[in-house]
């Protein structure tokens with residue numbers, strides 16, 4: 001049973017994130033989607049509890065996907081849950097520059113116990129990010145290209 005953990009803010013989860021989850025499901029037995037509270041991002045659209053509910057609803061029929069909102073360091077949760085690696089998604093060189101730093105820190109703080117595997121964004125979602133999606137939402141434009149219908153309806157409830 002090979003498990004991996006996919007941490008992120010997922011505010012909201014996009015089809016880009018969902019594509020990474022799908023790629024990971026094709027490679028591993030279980031994918032833990034971990035909604036992490038990022039203290040640098042003070043403004044949020046959905047609360048962590050709302051994100052948890054939304055992502056659980058999206059994956060309710062996929063037994064390979066487990067969703068949680070843990071408190072603490074990703075490496076500690078990865079070890080507690082018996083994950084072989086952290087999954088991250090790469091869209092661009094700027095993602096790479098960020099991810100290479102984080103993976104090194106994660107290796108160091110876990111005494112080399114936790115490694116990171118990067119999966120590439122699909123070309124259809126290379127320019128999709130939670131922040132761009134929120135801008136499109138505020139412009140009242142169609143979001144079906146970027147978001148699952150469950151996310152769109154939850155966003156509309158907030159209008």
Ligand code: ADP
Pocket residue numbers: 007008009010011014015016017020038087088089090091095120121122125126127128129130
């Ligand atoms: P974080 O705040 O940790 O960056 P995000 O929710 O923005 O959280 O992203 C989580 C992970 O998913 C990151 O590795 C990010 O690069 C990746 N990601 C975000 N959007 C996409 C996308 N459209 N395609 C592939 N990977 C993505």
